[in-house]
Amino acid sequence: MRSLLNKLLGWIAGPPPRLRCDRAVWTSGVAELARRTRGCSQESGAYLLGTRLSDGSSRILEFVYYDDVDPRALETGEVTIRQTALPRLWALCRKRGYGVVADVHVHPGSCRQSYSDHADPVMPRAGHIAMILPNFAANAPEPGRIGIYEFCGEGRWLDHSAKGSGFVRLDGRA
Numbered sequence: 104m105r106s107l108l109n110k111l112l113g114w115i116a117g118p119p120p121r122l123r124c125d126r127a128v129w130t131s132g133v134a135e136l137a138r139r140t141r142g143c144s145q146e147s148g149a150y151l152l153g154t155r156l157s158d159g160s161s162r163i164l165e166f167v168y169y170d171d172v173d174p175r176a177l178e179t180g181e182v183t184i185r186q187t188a189l190p191r192l193w194a195l196c197r198k199r200g201y202g203v204v205a206d207v208h209v210h211p212g213s214c215r216q217s218y219s220d221h222a223d224p225v226m227p228r229a230g231h232i233a234m235i236l237p238n239f240a241a242n243a244p245e246p247g248r249i250g251i252y253e254f255c256g257e258g259r260w261l262d263h264s265a266k267g268s269g270f271v272r273l274d275g276r277a
Contacts, residue, residue: 120268122205122232123156124163126275130243132166136209137240139168145180147240148208148225150192152201161204167195169208182208184225205232209240214250214264221260229256232263234271246271 132149139147149166156162169176172195173188196202206225210217214237225233235250247267252260263270 117269119156119158119160120270120272121263122151122161122163122271124151124153124271124273126273128163128165129245129273132207133236133240133243135166135168136207136236137243139170139177140209140239143211143239143241145177146182146209146211147177148182148206150203150225151205151207152196152199153204154201155204163204164201165199166207167192181219182225203231205234207234207236209236209238211239213237214244214248216250216252216260220252222258224254227254229254245273 132151136147136149139145148169150169150172151163151165152167153162153164169182169184169188172191173184176182176184176188192203203226208225214235216233216235220233220235224231231254233252233254235252236244237249238244245268249264249271251263251266251270253263254260
């Protein structure tokens with residue numbers, strides 16, 4: 104009976120969001136991204152660690168900032184992550200029992216993908232979600248005002264930005 108009710112509610116409410124995040128985790132993480140731009144003079148970014156849920160979505164539990172796993176990631180003003188940083192990231196994932204469920208970085212202007220974002224995904228595996236926050240993350244942007252892109256492999260991307268909170272849902276109070 105329970106699965107029938109869940110199925111009926113799913114038809115009415117639509118599919119679950121692909122990503123979920125507690126609003127406090129999002130707000131804190133985005134504020135730290137904005138702080139790391141050093142007064143809007145450089146990009147910043149983070150891997151979003153979390154777990155898979157039974158409905159197929161993933162829950163973001165923690166922001167791990169690019170420059171914490173690669174101290175040179177922000178040296179040029181744009182995000183450049185060296186492969187030597189990935190073993191540190193995987194060790195952190197193993198320690199926490201999480202996986203990388205997405206990544207996020209800031210842009211100085213819009214939340215559209217740059218040429219380098221499109222050509223060189225942070226996690227070049229099909230299904231990976233990359234989010235872009237506009238204006239160096241000023242004013243704490245939330246889904247609906249951010250870029251949300253899914254890497255499909257072979258240089259192809261899907262743009263989910265217009266889905267906003269239907270794709271990335273923030274749980275908790277505003």
